[in-house]
Amino acid sequence: MKKDSERRILLGRVTGAFGVRGELKLESWTEPRLAIFNYQPWILRSPSGQESQITGVRGREAGKTLVATFPGVDDRNMVEAMRGTEIHIPRSALPPPRPDEYYWVDLEGLDVQTVGGVKLGRASHLFNTGANDVLVVRGDRERMVPFVMEDFVKSVDFDANLIVVDWDPEF
Known part of the structure; x- marks a missing residue:
């Protein structure tokens, strides 16, 4: 990166x-x-x-x-x-984001895993559905996780290069 x-x-x-x-x-x-x-x-x-x-x-x-x-x-x-x-x-050139806000480009490439430690892949990109933003994760397959803090996205840690999500790996 x-x-x-x-x-x-x-x-x-x-x-x-x-x-x-x-x-x-x-x-x-x-x-x-x-x-x-x-x-x-x-x-x-x-x-x-x-x-x-x-x-x-x-x-x-x-x-x-x-x-x-x-x-x-x-x-x-x-x-x-x-x-x-x-x-x-x-x-x-972009101003720093406010606390608990992220530029999508900064999330791209981060590893994504479940709260249980199952690695899902890497954040490919995000898009907006009108209702909420969606995180596209590419690993063994492509998953779309609603980027809703607290509900599905539990943490974003740039130092660890990691996004932790509450998401069923089978879904």
């Missing part, structure tokens, strides 16, 4: 052009979605794998779309060439 300062967080991606003056449509995975503009500079990774850094990006909401202006990008052709570009930041 990379050190926090080296790890990158994927915040969003360029999805296309907005108008003809070089504005870009973005998909943002921050909450709220406009918060993506608070985490600059960005590391841009093109679909071909080329990386660059950018700062000074401005943005706004336009209906259901997030619209951005990148310095030096001023026409639609430049924007179309950027379609699919991912927006990353270093993990170290």
Whole structure:
């Protein structure tokens, strides 16, 4: 696992052009979605794998779309060439989480075991169902454990690289 300062967080991606003056449509995975503009500079990774850094990006909401202006990008052709570009930041750019709160990316890769000591595998990723977050654990098979503290998730110990869950290993 990379050190926090080296790890990158994927915040969003360029999805296309907005108008003809070089504005870009973005998909943002921050909450709220406009918060993506608070985490600059960005590391841009093109679909071909080329990386660059950018700062000074401005943005706004336009209906259901997030619209951005990148310095030096001023026409639609430049924007179309950027379609699919991912927006990353270093993990170290995120503020520390509050007590008993976690960034999903920090949980990924931790070992997961039951309160009885049965190893279930490793935390692959999390997703939200609308009702609650779900921890996807990959081991001998894939398990989906509701990430509900106290009910199913009993502890998260970064020093031990371990999440302890109250979960039937047969389920």
